[in-house]
Amino acid sequence: MRSTAEARRVTVLNTAVSVFARAGFHATPVTAVAAAAGISEAYVFRLFSGKLGLFVAAAGACFDRIAAAIEAGAERAGGDSPEEILDAMGGAYAELIADRDLLLFQVQAQAVTDIPEIAEAVRAGYRRVATFVQSRAGASDAQVQQFFAYGQLCHLIVTAGLEQVPEPWARALTAGIRHP
């Protein structure tokens, strides 16, 4: 026994988030996740109940990391007002998704919500983040809504590669968005 199954699961999940992020659920063979994790495809199928189980578990890991980052960001807020806390949370989130994997995985997960298990995982993830943002920042409904609206705008900016587009319309959409 080189490693315990539980430890393997953790490393496989983190690599799964990165690998699924590139091409999505259907276009990513389990072989690709296994190779990136350095183990055989057969063992991935023993550690998780099929490809769908792996993806759902990866979604859980993805939102775990997002929630943790936002939580840590709130601790570093400059003051106690909702605006200051939301700003600190936004900064922490922007810093977290600099490597793009967590952002792209969310996009991929939203694209396969026709699979009920994935839809439920996505809802659970946003439920966790949204309830925390609202309670921790003491923000109004409208502030929470705005927080997520501009978060989703980041998804468009990154997937379409708008940071690289010098035209005015792209500059307007990316203005003020923190280092994407």
Next chain:
Amino acid sequence: MRSTAEARRVTVLNTAVSVFARAGFHATPVTAVAAAAGISEAYVFRLFSGKLGLFVAAAGACFDRIAAAIEAGAERAGGDSPEEILDAMGGAYAELIADRDLLLFQVQAQAVTDIPEIAEAVRAGYRRVATFVQSRAGASDAQVQQFFAYGQLCHLIVTAGLEQVPEPWARALTAGIRHP
């Protein structure tokens, strides 16, 4: 000859938008599009250069319809101020995506932007819509950005099915969004 090739292409593209919208590019076999359009798979491959060509052309058709709807909505604006025109555009867009196909297709397209041809089609679509919104409404950069941010929020609401979630966090995210 029952129909001209060009007329076939138009009908195939509209059905392709609906069919791709459900399961996305990789999970949708060309057979499904052909069956929905009432022709054989082989003929779809003659009308378009492969599955990728079909999807890219469908993306063009999707953004054509969105641009046309927003353009028509602007004509029905109550006044000439940017706020009134943006509001009319938003209403027209909300009305258009009531059947969900155009919205879900955009989500699917954003998820496969790792394919360069699709990324370019997405950029072209948003370029067209964004430049029109800005010039027609005479809106500021910040107003255009806000318009698209809340548009992207609709994508999350619909894919995650948040209209059906009665919990407070979901109500906060969906508040004020027009009849999704």
Next chain:
DNA sequence: CTTGTTTGTGAGTGCACACTTACAAACATG
């Protein structure tokens, strides 16, 4: 009617990939 062009299809072909099974090696426990 003959010849040519366009619209349309049925029947393949080859490959990628989800998932299984049989088997082996490492470790634990008595």
Next chain:
DNA sequence: CATGTTTGTAAGTGTGCACTCACAAACAAG
């Protein structure tokens, strides 16, 4: 050392799907 359990894999199996090709029917023009 013997027996059992857990970690790990190599080598299949079956199926679904992108794409092709040979062929047919409708129409046009002479």
